Amino acid sequence: MQITKANYYDLDTEREYMSRSQYRGFQRCEAQQMAILSGEWVEAPSEAMLIGQYVHAWCEGKRDEFISEHPEMFTKAGTLRSGYQQANEMIATLAADPLCMYMLEGQKEVVFTADFAGAKWRAMVDVYNPQRRRIVDLKTTRSIWEATWSERHGGRVSFIEQYDYPLQAALYCEIERLANGRPEGDWPDYYMVAVSKDSVPDKEVIDLRDPERYQKELDSIRGNMGRISAVKAGELEPIRCESCDYCRATKVLRGAVYYADI
Numbered sequence: 001m002q003i004t005k006a007n008y009y010d011l012d013t014e015r016e017y018m019s020r021s022q023y024r025g026f027q028r029c030e031a032q033q034m035a036i037l038s039g040e041w042v043e044a045p046s047e048a049m050l051i052g053q054y055v056h057a058w059c060e061g062k063r064d065e066f067i068s069e070h071p072e073m074f075t076k077a078g079t080l081r082s083g084y085q086q087a088n089e090m091i092a093t094l095a096a097d098p099l100c101m102y103m104l105e106g107q108k109e110v111v112f113t114a115d116f117a118g119a120k121w122r123a124m125v126d127v128y129n130p131q132r133r134r135i136v137d138l139k140t141t142r143s144i145w146e147a148t149w150s151e152r153h154g155g156r157v158s159f160i161e162q163y164d165y166p167l168q169a170a171l172y173c174e175i176e177r178l179a180n181g182r183p184e185g186d187w188p189d190y191y192m193v194a195v196s197k198d199s200v201p202d203k204e205v206i207d208l209r210d211p212e213r214y215q216k217e218l219d220s221i222r223g224n225m226g227r228i229s230a231v232k233a234g235e236l237e238p239i240r241c242e243s244c245d246y247c248r249a250t251k252v253l254r255g256a257v258y259y260a261d262i
């Protein structure tokens, strides 16, 4: 199967190839991820996701196309919904900053595939600039500087750690390296252009180059992929997390819970 932008998100592609989001899905809840792969569970995109896609469409030079394909951007009265007004502010913020625009120069939405950790993987990078050996990820985020609670880390962490962006950087650099047949550790530079949803949007170019961290992230993926591949192949029973939307929707009560256990 040849992976292109057109079939990148197809269910058949998901079944054959791992991706960063599928890996995170298995980490969060195996049962939900398996239900997504079987087609039993479909997650409608949230407005936050659509707003991210709108900003990406601008980056790709496809803003008008996105608007014509998304009439839900407008109210019945024909005015732009507030989330998208905000997105326009975010786009204007990026467009006005020379460093952001410099970092966003390159090929847009480029797909790479590679064999890694005993599975086939795919990655679609927002901006690929082979001349400058650079991958750039464009991210819309609620805030760039606000720390939020993370159960996994047992403390407050930046949005970078909250959403596992070092893992994404490591994985995308490794898939790009393997796809281009370069020697081990010969990774491209990886940056993020982040723009916030503050009423006056903030922006930063974030340097995510950290080879030592990449090794740790890639090792942890290698360590987890044995089980994930076995679950995905139907050889192991997926574990339910009992707290995601899928687990709540499919929960069957078998008795009362004692009040002190709530």
Ligand SMILES: [Zn+2]
Pocket (backbone or CB within 6 Å): 028, 029, 030, 031, 032, 240, 241, 242, 243, 244, 245, 246, 247, 248
């Ligand atoms: Zn779950």
